[in-house]
Amino acid sequence: MTHEVNSRPLPPAAAQAPGTAASPSAMDRIDGVLEGLWHLLSSMRVAIVIMLGIAILGVMGSLLMQMPAEAIADPARRTVWLDGVRPRYGGWTDVFNGLQLFEVFSSVLFRILVAALTISLIACSIHRIPGVIRTARNPRVDVGPAFFEHAPQHEAIVARRSAAETQAIVEGVFKARRYRVLSTDDGTVHVYADRFRWAPASGIVGHLSLVLIMLGAIVGGMYGYRNPQFMVSEGETLPVAAEAGLALQVLDFTDKYDPATGRPIDYASEVVLFKDGQEVDRHTVRVNDPLRYEGVNFYQAFYGASAIMTVKDAEGTVVLQSTGVPLAFETEEGRKFGIVAIPGTGYSAEISGTRGGTDPEIKPGQVGIGIYSSGASSFADSKVVDQGKPMQVGDLTVTFEREAQFTGLNVARDPGVPLIWIGSLLLLGGFVIRFMVPHKRVWARIVSRPNGGTVVGLATLTHKDVTAGSEFETVVTDIRTALQAPAQA
Numbered sequence: 101m102t103h104e105v106n107s108r109p110l111p112p113a114a115a116q117a118p119g120t121a122a123s124p125s126a127m128d129r130i131d132g133v134l135e136g137l138w139h140l141l142s143s144m145r146v147a148i149v150i151m152l153g154i155a156i157l158g159v160m161g162s163l164l165m166q167m168p169a170e171a172i173a174d175p176a177r178r179t180v181w182l183d184g185v186r187p188r189y190g191g192w193t194d195v196f197n198g199l200q201l202f203e204v205f206s207s208v209l210f211r212i213l214v215a216a217l218t219i220s221l222i223a224c225s226i227h228r229i230p231g232v233i234r235t236a237r238n239p240r241v242d243v244g245p246a247f248f249e250h251a252p253q254h255e256a257i258v259a260r261r262s263a264a265e266t267q268a269i270v271e272g273v274f275k276a277r278r279y280r281v282l283s284t285d286d287g288t289v290h291v292y293a294d295r296f297r298w299a300p301a302s303g304i305v306g307h308l309s310l311v312l313i314m315l316g317a318i319v320g321g322m323y324g325y326r327n328p329q330f331m332v333s334e335g336e337t338l339p340v341a342a343e344a345g346l347a348l349q350v351l352d353f354t355d356k357y358d359p360a361t362g363r364p365i366d367y368a369s370e371v372v373l374f375k376d377g378q379e380v381d382r383h384t385v386r387v388n389d390p391l392r393y394e395g396v397n398f399y400q401a402f403y404g405a406s407a408i409m410t411v412k413d414a415e416g417t418v419v420l421q422s423t424g425v426p427l428a429f430e431t432e433e434g435r436k437f438g439i440v441a442i443p444g445t446g447y448s449a450e451i452s453g454t455r456g457g458t459d460p461e462i463k464p465g466q467v468g469i470g471i472y473s474s475g476a477s478s479f480a481d482s483k484v485v486d487q488g489k490p491m492q493v494g495d496l497t498v499t500f501e502r503e504a505q506f507t508g509l510n511v512a513r514d515p516g517v518p519l520i521w522i523g524s525l526l527l528l529g530g531f532v533i534r535f536m537v538p539h540k541r542v543w544a545r546i547v548s549r550p551n552g553g554t555v556v557g558l559a560t561l562t563h564k565d566v567t568a569g570s571e572f573e574t575v576v577t578d579i580r581t582a583l584q585a586p587a588q589a
Contacts, residue, residue, distance in 0.1 A: 141223035150217045157213070161204030164196060168327040172203050176441065180448055184439040187431050206321055218314040225307040232304060236297040241282050242290040243543050251559035255576045259583040260553045263289055266546050266583065270556060273578045289546035299539040306530035312523030320516030333406040333424025333506040337374070340511060343396060345376040353403060353507045367403055369507040385509065395513050402508035404428055404436065407451045407467050407500060411442055414495040419443050425451045426506040445496065447471045467500045469493055542575060556583070
């Protein structure tokens with residue numbers, strides 16, 4: 101995103117009366133503000149600062165659990181979700197929530213930074229276009245002798261030929277190597293040769309590809325959604341909150357492990373997708389085999405145990421019937437737990453599983469349950485419940501029916517994906533052009549010697565490396581060999 105700024109001499113100012121100073125007009129002030137804004141947007145340093153800010157937010161979004169889309173849109177679900185992560189983050193939970201760190205990629209600050217980077221990349225690209233065109237179409241041919249002394253690579257060759265003969269030979273070598281050749285003669289012969297003159301445009305293509313990727317992210321953030329914690333217990337059906345009429349049922353979940361190492365080698369969810377109550381698809385979702393339906397994708401992400409619970413209110417009415425509670429969170433002690441809102445009671449419940457036979461509080465075949473009012477910092481009541489035995493917890497009757505498994509899916513709709521793919525391909529193409537066919541430029545300066553013959557200076561701006569160094573050295577060797585060859589009659 102570097103750029104060149106070419107300034108022109110200002111016309112002479114009109115004479116002013118002694119003791120008076122011209123005050124800028126309103127249009128002058130507006131022009132100054134716009135010019136300053138343009139330089140700010142097209143500045144490489146500003147773009148780097150913005151990218152650094154995006155990177156910091158991205159790291160924070162990766163380190164902190166991110167809130168699912170339905171919890172972001174629904175205050176009640178947000179409260180339940182925050183209660184679920186409160187044991188992990190403690191008193192920082194409300195701070196992180198207030199700073200939108202649980203929803204980093206849809207936060208106001210992230211969107212502002214992405215939009216600012218997009219605008220900055222567009223400004224940088226527009227600023228560079230005239231320079232790229234000027235370099236490709238009207239390059240600087242005549243350069244001074246100091247350039248040939250301080251260029252990263254330079255050579256001097258003494259030839260026993262006239263300036264005209266030397267120029268013809270030098271240009272012939274360049275043309276034989278498929279260089280474009282331009283020359284001028286102001287008493288000293290200047291020769292300019294280049295290859296792949298439009299290759300620098302790959303930098304602009306790279307900038308525009310990043311713009312497309314940013315636009316894809318913006319479009320996806322505005323018109324798409326992502327829920328990385330869509331959890332459904334076996335045998336249950338859960339609506340997709342962001343898609344009206346769409347619901348997913350999990351028939352079965354299976355996981356397989358390597359008998360030698362114990363590592364998981366496969367886990368799969370047998371699912372049925374319903375639209376307005378009608379089955380529209382049936383699929384086995386695996387890590388690399390998602391279910392896709394009309395732009396909505398269901399990816400296998402994680403799995404775990406769930407507790408099937410039934411809850412009755414104080415009047416004995418069933419308010420939660422055989423509902424699976426995924427134990428997807430983990431306390432500092434390593435105990436898995438899940439959160440469920442109990443309809444019509446104003447309570448939420450935290451269901452905790454056992455850590456195994458060594459757990460002194462919750463044994464295998466039991467779960468711990470604590471009920472609390474949403475937002476409360478302590479339980480109204482808590483008990484350890486045996487499987488199959490109703491237990492009074494507060495004014496609720498709770499039954500732990502059995503243990504099951506749940507599957508965790510990543511549900512996403514992202515209309516910005518096509519833009520991201522196009523931008524990624526353009527970015528790859530820009531890198532390939534930049535590194536495989538770089539712009540190669542060589543300047544030659546032919547000076548006649550007083551006692552006959554010429555001195556040929558050769559220089560390039562490219563620093564010596566494996567490819568560019570050998571190319572320049574090969575050109576120099578070819579020119580030296582051609583100049584030293586005997587003249588033909």
